[in-house]
Structure formats: structure tokens, C-alpha cells
Amino acid sequence: MEIAIKTENLTYFYDAGQEETEIPDVLDRVSLEIEKGTFVAILGHNGSGKSTLAKHMNALLLPRGGTVTAFGMDTKDEALTLEIRRRVGMVFQNPDNQIVSNVVEEDVAFAPENLGVPSDEIRRRVDEALKTVGMYEFREHAPHLLSGGQKQRVAIAGVLAMDPECIVFDEPTAMLDPSGRADVMGIIHKLRYERGTTVVLITHHMEEAALADRVVVMSDGHIVMDGTPKEIFVRVEELDELGLTVPETTRLLFELNRAGVELPLDALSVEECAKVLAERFAS
Numbered sequence: 060m061e062i063a064i065k066t067e068n069l070t071y072f073y074d075a076g077q078e079e080t081e082i083p084d085v086l087d088r089v090s091l092e093i094e095k096g097t098f099v100a101i102l103g104h105n106g107s108g109k110s111t112l113a114k115h116m117n118a119l120l121l122p123r124g125g126t127v128t129a130f131g132m133d134t135k136d137e138a139l140t141l142e143i144r145r146r147v148g149m150v151f152q153n154p155d156n157q158i159v160s161n162v163v164e165e166d167v168a169f170a171p172e173n174l175g176v177p178s179d180e181i182r183r184r185v186d187e188a189l190k191t192v193g194m195y196e197f198r199e200h201a202p203h204l205l206s207g208g209q210k211q212r213v214a215i216a217g218v219l220a221m222d223p224e225c226i227v228f229d230e231p232t233a234m235l236d237p238s239g240r241a242d243v244m245g246i247i248h249k250l251r252y253e254r255g256t257t258v259v260l261i262t263h264h265m266e267e268a269a270l271a272d273r274v275v276v277m278s279d280g281h282i283v284m285d286g287t288p289k290e291i292f293v294r295v296e297e298l299d300e301l302g303l304t305v306p307e308t309t310r311l312l313f314e315l316n317r318a319g320v321e322l323p324l325d326a327l328s329v330e331e332c333a334k335v336l337a338e339r340f341a342s
């Protein structure tokens with residue numbers, strides 16, 4: 060088992076400014092290992108520390124306490140920063156903040172150009188990245204005229220052009236409509252299953268987290284749950300207490316159980332849920 064990202068007792072707090080008040084740690088001794096090639100979803104209420112944790116994964120933030128390694132490289136070693144950022148890409152919520160050029164293909168070429176990648180290799184990577192996200196036909200378009208979902212796909216292509224082994228997505232679908240969300244989730248699925256890219260997805264959409272190999276739940280700077288989607292989502296009441304929802308399928312099964320109809324809570328996909336309901340109610 061090879062580890063892509065490892066945090067050991069990671070502790071972090073933001074500068075408090077002038078005030079002398081005791082500031083609580085935003086991350087408090089977080090230890091997490093993300094296996095290479097897996098798709099891990101991170102859930103947690105607003106302010107629980109998800110984005111702060113994500114930014115440690117490619118050295119955008121450095122630990123105040125503990126260590127973070129990306130593919131064995133210590134993020135505190137400045138000599139490794141560029142290599143870490145190349146191998147661990149980041150996609151954020153707002154595509155407008157990630158697009159830097161006036162032409163789609165130039166935008167996607169931006170990072171590899173800065174890395175000094177030879178121009179024929181850049182051409183190949185840009186075309187491949189744009190095809191992967193389904194935006195090749197838009198390569199000569201102006202990004203600002205695209206829809207939010209299309210812009211986010213261009214932003215993802217820009218990260219793919221660096222040829223990363225791991226991509227951390229921080230609420231990439233939060234500003235998108237359902238069709239844009241589905242496109243981004245389709246790309247994540249393709250990266251995970253066709254390329255073996257390690258995927259970390261921070262999301263508020265439980266249906267997205269249900270597709271992951273593993274779900275990590277954060278609360279107040281701690282990891283409070285860690286398991287497969289089926290293991291996590293059956294803990295409906297605990298998740299409610301943490302201010303989190305569960306997928307609609309789980310909620311339906313949970314309410315049926317409360318109404319006295321005994322059904323397994325871990326029929327997570329719509330297909331599984333339909334099957335257990337059909338079996339239960341077949342006359």
C-alpha cells in the first residue's frame with residue numbers, strides 16, 4: 060500500500076492579528092493517510108477545517124505542528140515545494156479565480172509553460188486535458204463567455220496539464236448547476252478509474268461523497284469518522300448531530316425504519332435502495 064498524502068499530528072492556527080486572545084487550533088493533531096489511487100471524500104460543517112487541511116496537502120499552508128508528506132516529500136522542505144505542487148493539484152470552488160488567460164487553450168497551457176515543459180509536449184498535454192474534460196471543441200473560446208460548469212472543466216484541465224498524481228478538489232461543484240455538477244463528478248470518476256489518479260474531494264453533497272472509496276468526517280479541527288460510505292452514512296443520527304445530512308436513499312430507509320418497516324440502511328445507491336424496497340414490498 061503506497062501512501063499519497065500523509066498528515067501526522069497536523070496542527071494549524073491562523074494568525075490572530077493584534078488580539079492577545081487564546082486562539083483555538085483550526086486543525087488539532089490531525090493524522091490521516093490517503094492511499095495512492097483511492098478516492099476519498101471529506102465532509103464536515105462550515106469552519107470544521109476542511110479547506111485548511113486541503114491546503115496542507117500541496118504546501119499552500121505549512122504545519123504549525125506535526126508533519127505533512129506528499130508522496131513521501133515533507134511539505135516543509137522548500138526545495139520540494141514545486142515538485143509537490145506539480146504532483147498534487149488543487150481545484151477550488153470558484154472557477155473564475157482559477158482562470159488566468161483569455162483563451163481556453165492558453166489557460167490550460169499556463170502551468171506547464173511555467174514548469175518549462177517542451178512546447179510539443181505542452182500541445183499534447185493541453186489537447187489531452189481538454190478532451191478528458193470534454194472541452195476540446197472550446198479550445199479557442201474565451202473562458203469568461205463559458206458557463207460556470209464549463210469554466211470549472213477548463214480549470215480542471217489546467218490542473219491535468221501538470222500531469223498530477225493526486226488532485227484535491229475543494230467543493231468544486233458548490234457554484235455549479237446540477238448538469239455542471241454531474242460533469243465534474245463524471246471527470247472525477249474517469250480520473251479515479253481510468254487513470255488511477257488519487258482524488259480528495261471536499262463536498263457538501265452527500266450523493267457525491269457516496270461515490271467515494273472512503274469518507275472522512277471532520278468536526279472542529281478533528282477527524283471524527285472515517286470509513287466506507289456505507290459505514291459512515293448508516294450513522295444517521297450522529298451525522299445529524301454534526302450538522303450533516305445523509306443521501307436521500309439513506310434518509311428514506313431511515314425514516315421507513317422509524318415508521319416500523321425494517322430495512323437495511325446501507326442500500327446507498329438508488330439501484331440498491333430500489334431493490335431492497337421492491338423485495339420488501341413485493342406481494
Ligand SMILES: Nc1ncnc2c1ncn2[C@@H]1O[C@H](COP(=O)(O)OP(=O)(O)O)[C@@H](O)[C@H]1O
Nearest residue numbers: 073074085103104105106107108109110111112
Ligand atoms: N485566512 C484565514 N484567516 C483566519 N481564519 C481563517 C482563515 N481561513 C479560515 N479560517 C478559520 O479557520 C476555521 C476553519 O476554516 P476552513 O478550513 O475554511 O473550514 P471549512 O473549509 O471546513 O469550512 C474557521 O473557523 C475559519 O473561520
Ligand SMILES: [Mg+2]
Nearest residue numbers: 109110111229
Ligand atoms: Mg472550505
